[in-house]
Amino acid sequence: MPERLAVIGGDAGGMAAASVARRRDPDLEVVAFERGAYTSYSACGIPYYVADYVEDSDELISRSPEEHRENGIAMHTRTEVTDIDLDRRVLTVRELNAGREREEGFDQLVYATGARETMPPVPGWEALEPALKIEPAERLKSKLRGAEGKHALVIGASYLGLEMAEAMVQRGLDVTLIDMADQVMGSLDPDMAAHMQDAAEGSGITVMLSTALEEVLLDSNGRPHAVRTSQGEIRADHVIPAAGVKPVTALAEAAGLEIGESGAVRVDDHQRCPGVDGVFAAGDCAESHHRILERPVNIQLGTHANKQGWVAGSNITGGDFAFPGVIGTAVAKICRYEAGRTGVSEREASAAGIDYVSVTIKSTTRAAYYPGAGSIWVKLVADPSSGRLLGGQIVGEEGAAKRIDVLATCVWTGMPVQEMQLLDLSYAPPFSGVYDPVLIAARQVAKKVGG
Amino acid sequence: MPERLAVIGGDAGGMAAASVARRRDPDLEVVAFERGAYTSYSACGIPYYVADYVEDSDELISRSPEEHRENGIAMHTRTEVTDIDLDRRVLTVRELNAGREREEGFDQLVYATGARETMPPVPGWEALEPALKIEPAERLKSKLRGAEGKHALVIGASYLGLEMAEAMVQRGLDVTLIDMADQVMGSLDPDMAAHMQDAAEGSGITVMLSTALEEVLLDSNGRPHAVRTSQGEIRADHVIPAAGVKPVTALAEAAGLEIGESGAVRVDDHQRCPGVDGVFAAGDCAESHHRILERPVNIQLGTHANKQGWVAGSNITGGDFAFPGVIGTAVAKICRYEAGRTGVSEREASAAGIDYVSVTIKSTTRAAYYPGAGSIWVKLVADPSSGRLLGGQIVGEEGAAKRIDVLATCVWTGMPVQEMQLLDLSYAPPFSGVYDPVLIAARQVAKKVGG
Numbered sequence: 066m067p068e069r070l071a072v073i074g075g076d077a078g079g080m081a082a083a084s085v086a087r088r089r090d091p092d093l094e095v096v097a098f099e100r101g102a103y104t105s106y107s108a109c110g111i112p113y114y115v116a117d118y119v120e121d122s123d124e125l126i127s128r129s130p131e132e133h134r135e136n137g138i139a140m141h142t143r144t145e146v147t148d149i150d151l152d153r154r155v156l157t158v159r160e161l162n163a164g165r166e167r168e169e170g171f172d173q174l175v176y177a178t179g180a181r182e183t184m185p186p187v188p189g190w191e192a193l194e195p196a197l198k199i200e201p202a203e204r205l206k207s208k209l210r211g212a213e214g215k216h217a218l219v220i221g222a223s224y225l226g227l228e229m230a231e232a233m234v235q236r237g238l239d240v241t242l243i244d245m246a247d248q249v250m251g252s253l254d255p256d257m258a259a260h261m262q263d264a265a266e267g268s269g270i271t272v273m274l275s276t277a278l279e280e281v282l283l284d285s286n287g288r289p290h291a292v293r294t295s296q297g298e299i300r301a302d303h304v305i306p307a308a309g310v311k312p313v314t315a316l317a318e319a320a321g322l323e324i325g326e327s328g329a330v331r332v333d334d335h336q337r338c339p340g341v342d343g344v345f346a347a348g349d350c351a352e353s354h355h356r357i358l359e360r361p362v363n364i365q366l367g368t369h370a371n372k373q374g375w376v377a378g379s380n381i382t383g384g385d386f387a388f389p390g391v392i393g394t395a396v397a398k399i400c401r402y403e404a405g406r407t408g409v410s411e412r413e414a415s416a417a418g419i420d421y422v423s424v425t426i427k428s429t430t431r432a433a434y435y436p437g438a439g440s441i442w443v444k445l446v447a448d449p450s451s452g453r454l455l456g457g458q459i460v461g462e463e464g465a466a467k468r469i470d471v472l473a474t475c476v477w478t479g480m481p482v483q484e485m486q487l488l489d490l491s492y493a494p495p496f497s498g499v500y501d502p503v504l505i506a507a508r509q510v511a512k513k514v515g516g
Numbered sequence: 517m518p519e520r521l522a523v524i525g526g527d528a529g530g531m532a533a534a535s536v537a538r539r540r541d542p543d544l545e546v547v548a549f550e551r552g553a554y555t556s557y558s559a560c561g562i563p564y565y566v567a568d569y570v571e572d573s574d575e576l577i578s579r580s581p582e583e584h585r586e587n588g589i590a591m592h593t594r595t596e597v598t599d600i601d602l603d604r605r606v607l608t609v610r611e612l613n614a615g616r617e618r619e620e621g622f623d624q625l626v627y628a629t630g631a632r633e634t635m636p637p638v639p640g641w642e643a644l645e646p647a648l649k650i651e652p653a654e655r656l657k658s659k660l661r662g663a664e665g666k667h668a669l670v671i672g673a674s675y676l677g678l679e680m681a682e683a684m685v686q687r688g689l690d691v692t693l694i695d696m697a698d699q700v701m702g703s704l705d706p707d708m709a710a711h712m713q714d715a716a717e718g719s720g721i722t723v724m725l726s727t728a729l730e731e732v733l734l735d736s737n738g739r740p741h742a743v744r745t746s747q748g749e750i751r752a753d754h755v756i757p758a759a760g761v762k763p764v765t766a767l768a769e770a771a772g773l774e775i776g777e778s779g780a781v782r783v784d785d786h787q788r789c790p791g792v793d794g795v796f797a798a799g800d801c802a803e804s805h806h807r808i809l810e811r812p813v814n815i816q817l818g819t820h821a822n823k824q825g826w827v828a829g830s831n832i833t834g835g836d837f838a839f840p841g842v843i844g845t846a847v848a849k850i851c852r853y854e855a856g857r858t859g860v861s862e863r864e865a866s867a868a869g870i871d872y873v874s875v876t877i878k879s880t881t882r883a884a885y886y887p888g889a890g891s892i893w894v895k896l897v898a899d900p901s902s903g904r905l906l907g908g909q910i911v912g913e914e915g916a917a918k919r920i921d922v923l924a925t926c927v928w929t930g931m932p933v934q935e936m937q938l939l940d941l942s943y944a945p946p947f948s949g950v951y952d953p954v955l956i957a958a959r960q961v962a963k964k965v966g967g
Binding site: 110119127368369394396434435470473474475477496499501 | 528558560561564570576578675817818819822823839840844846847848854856883884885886917920922924925926928929931935939940941945947951954
């Protein structure tokens with residue numbers, strides 16, 4: 066009898082594992098379960114769908130359930146796994162439409178339940194819907210099309226919160242963005258985040274920092290009409306939670322899988338759950354090793370989920386691949402600015418007790434004389450004794466943020482800034498001045514470490 | 517008495533050396549000689565000046581002679597060095613306006629004469645002017661403003677040739693671009709270059725390949741009106757040479773400085789001319805070590821010139837810095853496409869007897885559903901046994917080419933493609949699909965080398 070692989074979760078991590086395993090071993094029986102109606106969709110694309118840059122939610126789906134089935138995967142949607150019995154190697158699954166439960170056996174298992182938005186623990190929260198799921202986004206968009214209400218409030222000035230705020234402004238709404246912190250985008254240092262706040266405010270978003278949500282005020286139909294905050298009441302016909310996401314681990318915990326210090330499912334570098342044979346985890350529900358902080362972290366990002374799924378699926382089918390960890394690289398476009406970050410920020414270095422020097426430079430995205438040259442700020446964080454690059458942040462106009470990948474590659478390889486400053490990076494006036502901003506910043510830090 | 521540093525050549529290499537040396541050692545006497553009237557200008561910016569993206573040639577000048585003087589450099593323009601006497605440590609210089617000659621002593625010398633366009637060896641060539649100098653560009657622009665003639669011919673489908681052809685099309689001229697080779701942009705492999713040819717032709721440039729120039733046909737005033745080629749006669753009121761540049765070495769050769777196998781002035785990794793104490797060379801006239809080909813090359817690029825000048829100027833003033841070499845990174849924007857390249861191309865690998873595997877993938881510059889997502893092709897060349905990345909080429913729409921810097925950093929560090937495919941590069945829909953095109957390409961090559 067062929068081996069049977071069961072996958073819990075029909076999104077990036079799970080379906081990458083399922084697809085790779087099936088491709089590498091066509092004799093493997095692969096079955097996958099997804100609570101929702103959709104598979105393999107881009108949660109990151111939802112703000113653009115809400116903004117109407119993307120008209121139809123189908124465009125966000127990279128592979129439909131039918132396509133997975135055509136690839137030989139027994140894909141069950143609207144089917145929730147309610148129990149994992151590791152001893153018997155059996156899942157209990159419930160068909161949500163029919164309400165029926167049944168058992169499904171497995172030889173190997175991929176746990177890929179993803180993450181879920183945390184709802185603010187305030188009265189009225191039950192009227193809110195998660196921002197990063199397709200079905201709620203479809204409902205939101207249909208309300209917006211119906212022009213129900215002109216006031217939107219976004220809770221949380223994360224990347225997602227800012228993207229959703231921009232989407233609502235694009236649609237002509239009055240938008241307020243609140244956050245308890247005293248800056249937007251907490252993964253950036255405050256000096257860099259300030260530029261992103263400028264961009265948001267420049268597009269008409271009202272940003273209220275150091276502001277705590279106290280209550281979502283509902284009308285007699287149970288629909289939000291305002292929120293009460295530590296800074297007073299704010300009118301809000303639409304309230305979007307974007308205060309953070311948490312890994313979905315309840316099922317794993319109940320089954321006895323280990324939960325790591327980051328709160329996500331613990332895995333080794335082969336995506337195996339330690340101590341349990343043939344059980345893997347991948348994606349937003351799983352931990353990753355942070356190569357600079359040297360500890361496990363939980364970073365929810367489709368690109369990690371895909372890679373981890375690929376590693377799991379390859380190892381399930383006789384491969385020997387290690388997921389090499391993450392360095393916290395991220396990028397976003399908010400109104401007229403782009404932001405990228407990688408490695409550790411100044412604040413993260415401080416918090417982790419890592420010695421560092423840092424420098425921030427301002428330059429232009431193109432040669433100063435070339436049309437469309439815009440501002441770009443590059444911040445580097447380096448080890449003061451070796452000069453090794455520990456992290457970088459880039460903020461600026463079009464063409465700025467993707468440069469973060471050069472910094473990511475340097476952080477990844479542990480390149481010293483003394484070497485970086487003489488790297489053979491590309492130059493032509495439509496793309497940079499004769500010294501790329503990245504090199505200018507490297508030179509400034511190199512001076513500080515004596516290079 | 518203070519030491520005296522003399523610099524021959526008032527552009528990137530020479531003036532970087534002069535400026536750095538002066539900044540590091542304010543007691544050093546620094547004197548610099550430049551044949552032309554301008555200093556520290558961006559030759560790379562000239563096509564944009566001709567296109568009128570940049571109105572005034574002053575905008576191309578990063579530091580004027582006056583600014584250099586304010587920084588304590590005795591800057592002599594319109595002054596040509598006609599002889600270097602290394603034994604007596606004396607230069608002979610000629611003031612071009614006054615026609616006077618005099619001698620100038622030095623303790624240390626930076627030779628930074630740059631490069632000069634090669635003129636086609638055909639009858640009528642004497643009517644042509646170099647494309648990469650400010651004064652001829654000013655004359656060309658003034659003719660174009662006067663609407664003298666509607667037909668332009670560019671000789672050489674190099675980056676520069678294509679940029680100049682685009683500039684002329686922008687100004688409404690009929691433009692023909694000819695090249696003896698059977699592809700445009702010889703530093704790209706033919707498959708990648710074909711896309712750039714598409715872009716040029718899509719903008720209305722007539723591209724004639726495998727076409728040799730035989731004569732520039734002049735009217736009775738000695739001005740071009742057509743050219744004769746191996747494919748027939750072509751009308752041409754403006755003829756722009758862009759068939760390549762050569763290092764300016766005559767003065768160095770006469771002085772007994774060593775000329776390397778690349779035809780440029782030989783230097784060690786400290787930019788010292790071997791065997792001659794206190795004499796340095798930097799910039800387009802000097803050789804660089806190619807880290808992949810493992811031999812000296814001569815690549816004319818402002819970014820190398822600046823870095824080499826910085827290394828020379830630092831070492832002249834007690835520093836101990838090595839120029840780490842180049843890997844042939846370059847980038848250009850031609851009409852609707854951008855192109856980048858780094859390391860060795862497939863053809864270069866073949867010619868150098870380097871074993872390789874390669875792969876080309878097509879993807880999108882943004883998530884496929886995000887507005888403005890355009891085509892991008894990524895080609896990687898890797899070592900078949902170790903998987904080490906040897907080179908890369910990227911062609912595509914806006915946002916494509918600067919990704920070459922990630923490949924450059926990987927080539928620089930010798931990263932294997934098996935490692936590259938799992939690099940933590942940034943992801944968000946405005947910038948890429950969930951797998952960056954660079955990672956997709958890395959995965960495809962990794963498969964070929966068994967990763």
